[in-house]
Amino acid sequence: MSKPKVAFYWCASCGGCEEAVVDLAEGVLQVVDAVDICFWPCALDFKKSDVEAMADGEITACFINGAIRSSEQLEMAELVRRKSKVLVAFGSCAQQGGIPGLANLFDLKGVMETAYETTASTVNPDKTRPKTSHREGNHELTLPELWDTVHAVSQRIDVDYFIPGCPPTPKLLADAVNALLEGKLPPKGSILSPNMALCEQCPRKDSKPSDLAIKEFKRPHAHMIDPEKCLLAQGFLCMGPATRGGCESLCINGNMPCTGCFGPTDQVRDQGAKALSAIASAVGSNDEGEIENILKGIVDPVGTFYRYGLATSMLHRKKMPAKGA
Amino acid sequence: MRGNGDVRIGVYVCHCGSNIAATVDVEAVTRYAEELPNVALAREYKYMCSDPGQELIRKDIDENKLNRVIVAACSPLLHEHTFRHATEAAGLNAYYFQMVNIREHCSWVHDDRERATTKAKDLIRAATMRIVHHEALEPRKVAIRPEVLVVGGGVAGIQAALTLAAAGKHVYLVEKDATIGGHMAKFDKTFPTLDCSMCILAPKMTAVKASKNITLWTCSDVTRVEGYVGNFKVTVRRRPRYVIEDLCVGCSRCIDECLFKEGKFPDEWNLGLSKRKPVYIPFPQAVPPVALIDPAACIQLKTVKCKMTFVEACGERKAIDFDQKAEEKVIEVGAIIVATGFRAYDPTPLNRYGYGRLKDVYTALEVERLLNASGPTGGNLVRRSDNAKPKSVAILHCVGSRDENAHIYCSRVCCMYSLKLAHLIKEKTGAEVFNCYIDIRAFGKGYEEFYRRLMSEGVQFIRGKGAEVTDVAEELRERGKLVVSVEDTLLSRIRRIPVDMVVLAQALEAGADAAEVRRMFNISCSADGFFLEKHPKLAPVNTVADGVFLAGCCQGAKDIPDTVAQAGAAAGEALALIDAQFMMMEPNTASVTEDLCSGCRTCLPLCPYQAITRDEQKNKAVINEVLCKGCGTCVASCPSAAISQKLFTDAQIFSEIQGVMMHE
Numbered sequence: 001m002s003k004p005k006v007a008f009y010w011c012a013s014c015g016g017c018e019e020a021v022v023d024l025a026e027g028v029l030q031v032v033d034a035v036d037i038c039f040w041p042c043a044l045d046f047k048k049s050d051v052e053a054m055a056d057g058e059i060t061a062c063f064i065n066g067a068i069r070s071s072e073q074l075e076m077a078e079l080v081r082r083k084s085k086v087l088v089a090f091g092s093c094a095q096q097g098g099i100p101g102l103a104n105l106f107d108l109k110g111v112m113e114t115a116y117e118t119t120a121s122t123v124n125p126d127k128t129r130p131k132t133s134h135r136e137g138n139h140e141l142t143l144p145e146l147w148d149t150v151h152a153v154s155q156r157i158d159v160d161y162f163i164p165g166c167p168p169t170p171k172l173l174a175d176a177v178n179a180l181l182e183g184k185l186p187p188k189g190s191i192l193s194p195n196m197a198l199c200e201q202c203p204r205k206d207s208k209p210s211d212l213a214i215k216e217f218k219r220p221h222a223h224m225i226d227p228e229k230c231l232l233a234q235g236f237l238c239m240g241p242a243t244r245g246g247c248e249s250l251c252i253n254g255n256m257p258c259t260g261c262f263g264p265t266d267q268v269r270d271q272g273a274k275a276l277s278a279i280a281s282a283v284g285s286n287d288e289g290e291i292e293n294i295l296k297g298i299v300d301p302v303g304t305f306y307r308y309g310l311a312t313s314m315l316h317r318k319k320m321p322a323k324g325a
Numbered sequence: 326m327r328g329n330g331d332v333r334i335g336v337y338v339c340h341c342g343s344n345i346a347a348t349v350d351v352e353a354v355t356r357y358a359e360e361l362p363n364v365a366l367a368r369e370y371k372y373m374c375s376d377p378g379q380e381l382i383r384k385d386i387d388e389n390k391l392n393r394v395i396v397a398a399c400s401p402l403l404h405e406h407t408f409r410h411a412t413e414a415a416g417l418n419a420y421y422f423q424m425v426n427i428r429e430h431c432s433w434v435h436d437d438r439e440r441a442t443t444k445a446k447d448l449i450r451a452a453t454m455r456i457v458h459h460e461a462l463e464p465r466k467v468a469i470r471p472e473v474l475v476v477g478g479g480v481a482g483i484q485a486a487l488t489l490a491a492a493g494k495h496v497y498l499v500e501k502d503a504t505i506g507g508h509m510a511k512f513d514k515t516f517p518t519l520d521c522s523m524c525i526l527a528p529k530m531t532a533v534k535a536s537k538n539i540t541l542w543t544c545s546d547v548t549r550v551e552g553y554v555g556n557f558k559v560t561v562r563r564r565p566r567y568v569i570e571d572l573c574v575g576c577s578r579c580i581d582e583c584l585f586k587e588g589k590f591p592d593e594w595n596l597g598l599s600k601r602k603p604v605y606i607p608f609p610q611a612v613p614p615v616a617l618i619d620p621a622a623c624i625q626l627k628t629v630k631c632k633m634t635f636v637e638a639c640g641e642r643k644a645i646d647f648d649q650k651a652e653e654k655v656i657e658v659g660a661i662i663v664a665t666g667f668r669a670y671d672p673t674p675l676n677r678y679g680y681g682r683l684k685d686v687y688t689a690l691e692v693e694r695l696l697n698a699s700g701p702t703g704g705n706l707v708r709r710s711d712n713a714k715p716k717s718v719a720i721l722h723c724v725g726s727r728d729e730n731a732h733i734y735c736s737r738v739c740c741m742y743s744l745k746l747a748h749l750i751k752e753k754t755g756a757e758v759f760n761c762y763i764d765i766r767a768f769g770k771g772y773e774e775f776y777r778r779l780m781s782e783g784v785q786f787i788r789g790k791g792a793e794v795t796d797v798a799e800e801l802r803e804r805g806k807l808v809v810s811v812e813d814t815l816l817s818r819i820r821r822i823p824v825d826m827v828v829l830a831q832a833l834e835a836g837a838d839a840a841e842v843r844r845m846f847n848i849s850c851s852a853d854g855f856f857l858e859k860h861p862k863l864a865p866v867n868t869v870a871d872g873v874f875l876a877g878c879c880q881g882a883k884d885i886p887d888t889v890a891q892a893g894a895a896a897g898e899a900l901a902l903i904d905a906q907f908m909m910m911e912p913n914t915a916s917v918t919e920d921l922c923s924g925c926r927t928c929l930p931l932c933p934y935q936a937i938t939r940d941e942q943k944n945k946a947v948i949n950e951v952l953c954k955g956c957g958t959c960v961a962s963c964p965s966a967a968i969s970q971k972l973f974t975d976a977q978i979f980s981e982i983q984g985v986m987m988h989e
């Protein structure tokens with residue numbers, strides 16, 4: 001009997017998710033043993049044509065990481081979707097848009113202007129910009145088209161499962177592959193991490209007071225952090241209360257507040273909005289002026305509450321000017 | 326399939342006569358609603374709240390097997406109950422009903438027919454999407470406390486307290502001053518009947534003291550109000566009197582033996598027109614008839630160096646207690662009547678009338694005291710400047726009322742009390758009295774008759790608002806006099822009237838602490854600063870806060886007859902509420918789904934009713950549904966969405982929002 005075929009693909013991402021696969025260490029060998037990796041552009045030399053040559057549904061499972069923001073990414077995502085029985089959105093970007101999703105605060109023009117013109121380190125007197133096609137003699141070179149809006153994978157193609165995390169822990173991946181091999185998969189659409197906010201498993205949970213009454217929001221780089229005490233109780237904005245657990249409290253154990261990469265729990269529609277109302281109600285003042293001052297301590301509200309989830313949130317993106325306007 | 330089978334919605338669009346139909350195309354809305362998903366039928370009707378309107382719903386549930394009902398009509402405040410009832414009458418759970426407000430929220434606030442019609446469609450569409458997620462619910466039965474708090478012991482508070490006490494209810498009467506009685510206890514006589522004010526009020530005051538159903542707390546302030554209709558928790562702070570109320574018999578011996586042989590401190594009761602000692606009783610018929618010590622004046626309290634002769638005078642009673650401290654009382658009541666009265670307008674800012682600058686210019690309230698036999702002069706009306714009886718007096722109406730520089734409203738009683746004062750002044754001094762008025766407002770029973778009587782008594786009436794009072798004489802006859810200039814609009818000429826005394830008929834305005842009181846009791850003020858009734862015609866003693874009622878001048882200037890009538894009405898409303906013993910509450914409580922709660926504690930400190938606790942063992946939040954009032958605060962705060970609220974589930978709210986936003 002031939003081994004089940006598994007594929008890995010990446011879209012708009014940083015490469016960290018690929019690293020998580022490699023981080024399986026001995027585990028990766030077991031996986032390699034049990035399955036046949038048929039496509040993994042980051043690590044192994046396969047071509048698009050190899051995938052095109054496969055029959056539809058021939059791949060047992062494909063793990064896609066990264067968000068979708070270009071024509072090429074969509075084309076590849078649609079291709080592997082067709083060829084795979086099970087498609088897993090792997091990591092925060094694939095699941096929620098992730099860090100690249102913050103580009104939805106701008107439009108393409110603004111992004112390009114910044115990247116190719118206005119940053120301090122840019123030297124580009126001719127204002128050269130990437131183009132989707134270029135003719136050189138008889139040859140036409142093409143590049144994929146980049147879009148205004150970043151999407152999570154499930155906003156463009158049908159997704160069967162989600163593995164959260166920036167990046168996901170090797171354990172979550174190993175568990176998913178094992179469940180796949182054993183045919184013990186949960187209902188379609190499930191997020192493969194416990195449906196419970198981080199606070200529940202947090203090693204510091206007993207030190208969390210009932211009334212936080214936050215008087216000042218502190219930023220981690222500017223203060224010493226007590227390694228035992230609840231971070232919110234110390235005034236560090238921790239997204240733990242509004243973030244799905246299953247991450248093994250890695251950041252907390254590293255003495256850093258949770259930044260929310262696992263996204264919300266199942267029943268929450270908008271992680272940022274929920275975090276915002278929870279944190280805002282923990283502000284320890286009834287005086288409007290004082291409240292305003294305390295909240296000034298949250299320097300980048302969107303980047304704090306919607307760091308990973310902007311693209312899939314109710315906000316989704318900055319309003320685009322009406323067509324033709 | 327949901328709850329009770331395939332969703333079959335009936336939509337009823339009401340014309341409300343022309344209230345809705347004039348601005349919203351009801352027919353178009355109905356036709357639109359018919360086509361919406363899950364809608365089994367849609368009808369329009371002239372008055373949905375009428376019996377035949379309600380009958381439509383009943384019949385359709387029966388014959389057309391509806392299992393959801395939407396009525397698009399007025400505010401749910403008015404008729405939600407009606408239609409829930411109709412829904413229930415046909416055997417469907419009342420909470421499968423949803424009301425859409427296309428009157429107050431639509432037809433009444435728009436004039437563009439086309440857009441108002443679109444808005445009505447949007448609102449109905451939202452309701453059809455929301456109602457899919459409705460479930461059968463049962464209202465909750467909550468016990469009502471039988472006690473009532475009355476705040477303010479003027480004639481309004483007294484009347485309300487006595488009425489409730491007579492019905493066998495326990496009343497806490499909280500008065501900030503040392504005695505009850507309010508303004509009425511300061512007057513000599515009352516218009517139009519000229520009965521002696523204290524002769525009719527004192528029996529009521531003593532009845533308060535005597536009633537075993539009334540707990541009277543003077544020198545007291547309400548400092549905190551928690552809870553809700555039927556179950557208020559109120560904190561009252563009792564300031565120290567330094568005299569033990571239960572031991573003092575009001576014999577006045579301590580006052581006689583006080584180190585100060587004469588009064589030295591301005592007597593508040595007499596508006597500073599006389600002096601009192603550091604230990605005093607506000608006036609002879611004060612209730613309670615108990616002395617009090619002014620800590621800012623008493624030598625013992627200030628320096629501990631008094632010879633204490635007055636303490637000896639009290640003797641074995643030992644009623645004087647210098648160690649008395651402010652005391653907090655926490656009471657639970659089912660209803661609250663606010664009867665904090667008014668403040669008499671201080672005319673100092675109206676510089677042209679010279680009050681505070683010209684000695685013989687008085688406020689009406691001061692003259693009430695001067696005319697009063699128990700007042701500072703024993704009832705002799707004499708001038709501040711020379712202790713002489715005035716031979717001529719001018720009374721200027723509308724001081725601070727009907728005046729853009731002060732209050733634009735009419736204080737309603739000033740005309741009448743000015744007539745009363747004119748009569749009393751004339752009677753006591755024989756002086757010539759001039760009333761300068763804009764017009765005489767003698768609206769009440771026997772009032773016009775009283776006005777005529779005054780005219781026949783030879784009181785002078787000059788139609789014109791007093792323009793100025795000056796002591797600068799222009800002619801010989803004005804020397805040493807106060808001169809009132811006024812345009813006599815009947816003669817069309819400016820007159821200068823030299824008099825010995827001027828009385829300013831000051832306005833009645835909202836209490837100094839009205840804004841604070843308003844916040845504490847969660848009620849509103851109207852633009853004039855007085856407390857706002859729920860409806861000017863149909864709910865004149867109710868407020869926006871259920872279970873909080875208004876009586877007397879705190880709601881607006883009025884005379885004693887109206888005050889007493891209103892106090893009776895407020896007592897009646899309170900009685901109707903507490904006598905029911907139980908009330909039905911919306912089943913809109915919140916609850917925590919244990920499996921979803923991470924124990925993050927976000928919700929714990931937020932509940933205004935302390936309904937949330939933490940199960941230490943399980944590390945989960947728990948909501949006591951008996952205490953929950955369905956405010957939704959915790960629901961919004963829970964970052965795990967582990968708390969859900971009946972009638973306002975996420976699914977219901979999100980689909981409703983989505984419905985509104987789905988503009989074609």
Ligand SMILES: Cc1cc2nc3c(=O)[nH]c(=O)nc-3n(C[C@H](O)[C@H](O)[C@H](O)COP(=O)(O)OP(=O)(O)OC[C@H]3O[C@@H](n4cnc5c(N)ncnc54)[C@H](O)[C@@H]3O)c2cc1C
Binds near residue numbers: 512514665667693877
């Ligand atoms: C000069 C003058 C003459 C008048 N003459 C007549 C007349 O002849 N006939 C007539 O019908 N009407 C007359 N009126 C009107 C009459 O005074 C009112 O109708 C009547 O006093 C209203 O009673 P009340 O209980 O509402 O208010 P008030 O008499 O003002 O009593 C309010 C009480 O509440 C107390 N209080 C206030 N705030 C608080 C608080 N926060 N906590 C606890 N206690 C509080 C006050 O100390 C006071 O005891 C006259 C008014 C004026 C100004």
Ligand code: SF4
Binds near residue numbers: 934960
């Ligand atoms: S909804 Fe929540 S916060 Fe509001 S009363 Fe109920 S338990 Fe308390």
Ligand code: SF4
Binds near residue numbers: 929963966
């Ligand atoms: S806020 Fe939500 S998750 Fe946190 S303790 Fe309360 S119910 Fe539980």
